Each structure stands twice: as structure tokens, then as C-alpha cells.
Amino acid sequence: MIMNSFDSALPDEKGYFGEYGGSFIPPQLQEIMDEITKAYLEIRKDPEFVKELGELYQYYVGRPSPIFHAKNLSAKYGADIYLKREDLNHTGAHKINHTLGEALLAKKMGKKKLIAETGAGQHGVALATAAALVGLECEIHMGEVDIAKEYPNVVRMKILGANIVPATHGRKTLKEAVDSAFQAYLADPHSQLFAIGSVVGPHPFPMMVRDFQSIVGNEAKEQFQALRGELPENIIACVGGGSNALGIFSAFLEDQEVALYGVEPAGRDIETIGEHAATMSKGTPGVMHGFKSYMLQDEKGEPEEVYSVASGLDYPAVGPQHSYLKDIKRVNYVTANDAEAIDAFFELSRLEGIIPAIESSHALAYALKFAQKEGKGSTILVNLSGRGDKDIDFVVENYGEQYGIPKV
Numbered sequence: 001m002i003m004n005s006f007d008s009a010l011p012d013e014k015g016y017f018g019e020y021g022g023s024f025i026p027p028q029l030q031e032i033m034d035e036i037t038k039a040y041l042e043i044r045k046d047p048e049f050v051k052e053l054g055e056l057y058q059y060y061v062g063r064p065s066p067i068f069h070a071k072n073l074s075a076k077y078g079a080d081i082y083l084k085r086e087d088l089n090h091t092g093a094h095k096i097n098h099t100l101g102e103a104l105l106a107k108k109m110g111k112k113k114l115i116a117e118t119g120a121g122q123h124g125v126a127l128a129t130a131a132a133l134v135g136l137e138c139e140i141h142m143g144e145v146d147i148a149k150e151y152p153n154v155v156r157m158k159i160l161g162a163n164i165v166p167a168t169h170g171r172k173t174l175k176e177a178v179d180s181a182f183q184a185y186l187a188d189p190h191s192q193l194f195a196i197g198s199v200v201g202p203h204p205f206p207m208m209v210r211d212f213q214s215i216v217g218n219e220a221k222e223q224f225q226a227l228r229g230e231l232p233e234n235i236i237a238c239v240g241g242g243s244n245a246l247g248i249f250s251a252f253l254e255d256q257e258v259a260l261y262g263v264e265p266a267g268r269d270i271e272t273i274g275e276h277a278a279t280m281s282k283g284t285p286g287v288m289h290g291f292k293s294y295m296l297q298d299e300k301g302e303p304e305e306v307y308s309v310a311s312g313l314d315y316p317a318v319g320p321q322h323s324y325l326k327d328i329k330r331v332n333y334v335t336a337n338d339a340e341a342i343d344a345f346f347e348l349s350r351l352e353g354i355i356p357a358i359e360s361s362h363a364l365a366y367a368l369k370f371a372q373k374e375g376k377g378s379t380i381l382v383n384l385s386g387r388g389d390k391d392i393d394f395v396v397e398n399y400g401e402q403y404g405i406p407k408v
């Protein structure tokens with residue numbers, strides 16, 4: 001069985017990747033984060049925990065997820081394109097890899113409840129799933145506007161037994177959901193674990209979520225070697241908070257011959273604030289949501305408005321390890337815009353019979369551009385972070401006619 005990596009050199013003791021990361025939170029919360037760090041550092045060495053998580057990956061999630069050689073795409077675009085099929089996981093994306101880890105940790109720490117915010121509901125569904133399995137209560141905070149927009153995910157969470165708390169103030173979307181979840185957490189931090197949904201937030205979450213996701217790259221490395229007898233020349237993943245990208249990159253960071261590409265959403269217009277979420281391409285270092293990283297911020301350090309057609313990618317910051325990997329130039333951060341992502345969504349659907357998540361379509365869109373230019377004739381491994389079932393109504397409503405699906 002292929003396992004997670006639980007022994008990386010970074011971050012340092014205080015949670016820093018170079019100058020990024022750390023923990024910028026009130027003292028009362030720092031105490032709780034220290035407790036989580038201590039529990040996690042012990043548990044990740046516990047053979048029983050490692051075995052339990054490994055078995056859940058295998059028998060519950062359906063790991064290892066295969067690598068698929070997309071021959072039709074490869075023939076059309078001129079490079080050998082392979083897909084790491086995280087879309088085939090139970091619940092349809094990579095997020096289950098870390099929510100299971102967080103749920104097991106919470107259980108071992110004696111917590112009763114998992115609490116989190118969710119935007120489009122993907123993290124909420126993955127967390128509610130893990131909570132149901134492990135036997136914990138689950139409370140998901142969600143903006144009232146998002147509840148209306150993402151109703152199928154709200155229903156899923158309710159069926160799974162989660163309690164949905166609407167955030168009714170301000171713009172009633174993700175930011176307000178974060179405030180609301182945070183308040184509820186601070187009211188009783190001892191019986192609850194705040195389960196962050198990506199490699200973001202204060203230490204230890206960027207480290208912990210990365211470790212739980214590292215299974216993706218560890219599998220991919222063995223699988224690719226078995227298929228081709230060598231490592232891929234290029235690996236491409238989309239970057240929202242950055243968890244699926246770090247999941248697949250982690251196993252290859254030391255392999256300098258493997259080029260790594262993180263794809264940020266250029267949205268409708270990368271030159272206009274509020275029309276994209278290209279944090280590393282257009283942002284600057286700062287502190288937000290308890291950690292230091294590149295972010296899209298105004299003069300006061302407040303988060304800028306962000307936008308992407310993929311609701312899982314529109315975050316104004318990025319995991320601190322990505323900022324570090326950008327500065328040391330180990331990963332190239334590039335972009336794909338809305339139109340390119342939608343094009344890639346239909347290309348994969350129609351050439352390979354795989355409907356990808358719009359988030360994952362950004363990684364694929366860059367892979368297709370790259371294959372036709374500098375990547376001609378090379379091998380490319382794309383992390384297909386999730387499936388597109390959640391996106392089909394939106395895509396057909398907004399882009400159907402352009403792709404030969406007239407409105408009825």
C-alpha cells in the first residue's frame with residue numbers, strides 16, 4: 001500500500017516555509033493551535049493511525065486512483081498527456097484525502113464536532129462525509145447567497161447529517177461564513193476541531209493538509225514509473241488554496257528534472273482587480289486569515305474582491321508553501337482564464353469521455369496550451385482534482401449554446 005509522507009523538512013517548528021506561513025492569531029487561539037500541532041505530530045508517527053488512514057484510502061475512497069493515458073488528447077495536442085484520476089475518489093475530488101485525516105485526528109483528540117466554513121459546498125460535503133464515517137457531529141457555516149446557489153451540495157450535507165448554519169450578514173458569501181464559523185469555534189474550541197479545507201490558515205494546517213494530500217504524488221510517482229520507466233517531464237495542477245497541487249508536487253520537489261506548474265485562475269480579465277484570482281501572478285506578500293503568503297490585497301491589507309468561473313479557485317490568498325516555492329523558483333505559476341477552462345472542459349468530455357470539474361479544467365487548459373508550444377513531444381501529468389457533475393447545469397446554462405447544446 002502506498003502511504004502519505006509524514007516526514008517533510010518543511011515547515012520549521014513555527015510553521016514557516018522560508019518567510020511564509022507562521023501563525024497570526026489571538027493568544028487564546030494560539031493555545032489551541034499548539035495543542036493541535038502537538039497532537040498531530042504525535043499521531044502521524046502512530047502506526048495505528050497511519051494504518052487506519054491507509055485502509056480508509058483503500059477501501060473507502062477507492063485508492064490508489066489510476067493514472068490514465070489520454071491518447072486522443074495526446075494525439076490532437078502533440079504531447080503525451082496523462083491524468084491522475086482524483087475525480088474517481090468517493091465524493092468525486094481530492095478533498096476527501098484530507099477531511100478523513102482531519103476527522104481521524106479530531107476523534108483521537110477526543111473532539112465531538114467538526115466545524116468549518118464552505119463556499120461552493122465541496123469542502124462541506126467532503127467534511128460531512130468524513131464526520132458521518134468517523135462518528136462525529138459536523139457543523140458547516142455557509143453564506144445565505146451560497147446556500148441558494150449551491151443547493152444540491154446543501155442537500156447532500158443535510159442527508160449526511162451535518163448541521164448547516166447560514167451566514168446572514170454582509171455579502172452573505174464565503175468571507176461571512178468564515179467569520180461565522182470562527183465565532184462558533186471560539187465559543188467552544190475544546191470540544192470542536194476547525195477543519196480547514198486547504199493548505200491555508202495558521203500552522204499546523206498548511207503542513208497537515210499537505211501531508212494528508214501527499215498520497216496523490218506518492219502514488220503518481222510509482223504509477224508513472226511503472227507505466228513509462230521514468231518520471232514525467234512536466235506536472236500540472238490547478239491552484240486555489242493549493243492542496244491538490246501540493247498533494248501531487250510534494251513527491252517530486254527534489255526531482256529537479258521534473259518541471260512543476262501551478263495554474264491560477266485568470267478569470268474574465270487578469271488585468272482588472274475583482275475579475276480574477278491569480279494570487280501569485282498579481283499579488284504581493286501580506287498577512288491574511290492567520291498566515292503570511294502572497295495575496296490579493298488593497299492598501300490596507302484587506303482582501304481584494306476575487307472572481308473565477310471555478311468557485312473552488314476564487315480565493316484571495318494561497319497556501320504559504322506555494323509562496324515559498326514561487327520565490328525559490330521550484331514551481332512555475334501560470335494562468336488559464338475562464339474561456340480556456342470551459343474549452344478544456346468540453347475537450348476532455350468529448351475526446352476522452354471524462355467530464356472534469358471546472359477547477360481541474362484550468363490545469364488541463366494550461367496543459368493543452370503548453371503541449372502545443374514549449375511542451376511539444378514531452379510527457380505531461382495533469383492532476384485531475386475532481387469530476388464535473390457539480391458543474392454541468394451551470395456550464396450548459398452559460399456556455400451550452402456555444403458548444404452545440406441549444407436551450408430547450
Ligand SMILES: *Cc1c(COP(=O)(O)O)cnc(C)c1O
Nearest residue numbers: 198240241242243244312359386
Ligand atoms: C476545492 C477544489 C479545488 C481547489 O482547492 P485546492 O486546495 O487548490 O486544491 C480544486 N479542484 C477541485 C475539484 C476542488 O473541489
